[in-house]
Amino acid sequence: MLLKALFLFSLLAIAHGCCKKRCKSDSLENPFNGKCYQIPPEPERPAVWLDDCDRVPSDCDNYGLIYDLQHPKGDGPWCSSGQKIRCLLPEKPKLTVTGAKEFKIISINVMERNYYMTLDGQNERTCRIVPWLLSNFPNLDAIAFQETFMGGCFSNKLNLRDILTYYGFKYQTETIYSTLKILNGGTFIASKWPIVDEYGKIFTTANPWTFEYFVAKGVSYGKIVKTVESEQMTYNVMTTHMQSSGSNYYREAQCREWADFSKSLDIPSNEALIFSGDLNMDVTDPSLKSCIDLLNGTLPEISGFQKASYDPNSNDILQIEDMYKQTMLIDFVFPSKMHRQPEKASQEIIQMKSNDYFKICYCSICVSRTRHVFPDDDCERVAWIQQLSDHYAVLGHFKF
Numbered sequence: 428m429l430l431k432a433l434f435l436f437s438l439l440a441i442a443h444g445c446c447k448k449r450c451k452s453d454s455l456e457n458p459f460n461g462k463c464y465q466i467p468p469e470p471e472r473p474a475v476w477l478d479d480c481d482r483v484p485s486d487c488d489n490y491g492l493i494y495d496l497q498h499p500k501g502d503g504p505w506c507s508s509g510q511k512i513r514c515l516l517p518e519k520p521k522l523t524v525t526g527a528k529e530f531k532i533i534s535i536n537v538m539e540r541n542y543y544m545t546l547d548g549q550n551e552r553t554c555r556i557v558p559w560l561l562s563n564f565p566n567l568d569a570i571a572f573q574e575t576f577m578g579g580c581f582s583n584k585l586n587l588r589d590i591l592t593y594y595g596f597k598y599q600t601e602t603i604y605s606t607l608k609i610l611n612g613g614t615f616i617a618s619k620w621p622i623v624d625e626y627g628k629i630f631t632t633a634n635p636w637t638f639e640y641f642v643a644k645g646v647s648y649g650k651i652v653k654t655v656e657s658e659q660m661t662y663n664v665m666t667t668h669m670q671s672s673g674s675n676y677y678r679e680a681q682c683r684e685w686a687d688f689s690k691s692l693d694i695p696s697n698e699a700l701i702f703s704g705d706l707n708m709d710v711t712d713p714s715l716k717s718c719i720d721l722l723n724g725t726l727p728e729i730s731g732f733q734k735a736s737y738d739p740n741s742n743d744i745l746q747i748e749d750m751y752k753q754t755m756l757i758d759f760v761f762p763s764k765m766h767r768q769p770e771k772a773s774q775e776i777i778q779m780k781s782n783d784y785f786k787i788c789y790c791s792i793c794v795s796r797t798r799h800v801f802p803d804d805d806c807e808r809v810a811w812i813q814q815l816s817d818h819y820a821v822l823g824h825f826k827f
């Protein structure tokens with residue numbers, strides 16, 4: 428009788444152990460150790476899980492993010508040991524607003540090429556760019572991006588668009604692309620104000636002897652309507668990223684395509700039209716002048732003491748390798764002569780420099796790499812930097 432009871436009891440125990448869920452409904456069981464872990468609460472702000480199981484809370488700092496919590500599963504498979512770390516976006520900076528007739532736009536080449544081309548701190552730098560820009564320039568109206576080929580920050584989890592949206596720049600043009608090219612064009616425009624119309628133009632000319640032949644480079648266009656206290660102004664914005672190497676032949680052809688595109692949009696002359704981007708031609712280059720003339724634009728004076736947008740003397744990313752020593756001004760924001768004329772127009776070169784040094788894994792020819800490499804992981808060369816891109820940003824400020 429006792430034996431029978433014992434047998435029944437153990438059967439029950441087995442049944443209980445095998446089939447009943449052992450964890451409470453707000454928890455999940457880790458198959459590696461049988462322990463229950465509470466499902467992490469939704470983050471209070473946009474966040475990203477650092478996937479590897481050997482991350483530590485201070486890793487978030489290296490991306491300009493803020494440590495939130497740790498968990499052995501995160502949003503992916505369970506860790507057999509260790510924890511995943513969740514990092515939060517810093518709090519939204521307090522934005523301010525200028526009058527409808529004032530417009531501030533930053534053009535920035537963010538240097539976010541695919542990992543198989545280079546490892547140069549894509550994640551560490553681009554996670555910081557939007558928080559940096561909007562904390563330093565809380566009254567920006569729009570940002571024109573170039574070289575966001577993957578999407579920025581942790582592109583499939585927390586990308587530039589997610590950050591922009593949370594920070595109040597929810598209006599964004601599509602990144603230009605072509606089904607005939609391998610990579611998208613890397614350019615898009617983000618705005619605090621509604622974008623009521625947009626077009627993308629892919630250049631048909633590119634140097635066939637460079638990889639750029641397979642990149643959908645061209646022009647992003649957005650029509651932005653800024654409304655402040657019942658006053659309204661329409662700002663047409665374009666941004667481009669021209670052929671980066673070799674002679675001016677291809678850039679001149681691309682500029683003709685840009686001018687044709689601009690003309691084809693039939694923008695009313697009582698609206699503002701602002702051109703921007705990385706033209707890859709120096710301000711002293713006669714081909715730059717021809718291009719500006721072709722667009723019927725005017726280059727405003729550069730205010731401030733920093734005169735080059737590409738400056739190996741001051742930009743620590745460009746000092747990791749002893750390469751191009753020449754300083755250049757190749758990034759611009761400038762208005763059209765044929766459209767509504769600003770009373771005041773200026774360009775200012777802005778060094779996007781983090782207060783702290785952060786570390787990146789650096790590798791200039793890394794074809795075997797397909798993903799982000801944590802600098803303390805399997806990295807051949809670690810560099811400590813403060814600058815957020817190899818180009819400085821250009822702030823265009825206009826009063827109409």
Ligand SMILES: *[C@@H]1O[C@H](CO)[C@@H](O)[C@H](O)[C@H]1NC(C)=O
Nearest residue numbers: 686687689690721722723765
């Ligand atoms: C520039 O101005 C000239 C002269 O008015 C005009 O013929 C040309 O179409 C304009 N170009 C663009 C891109 O608007």
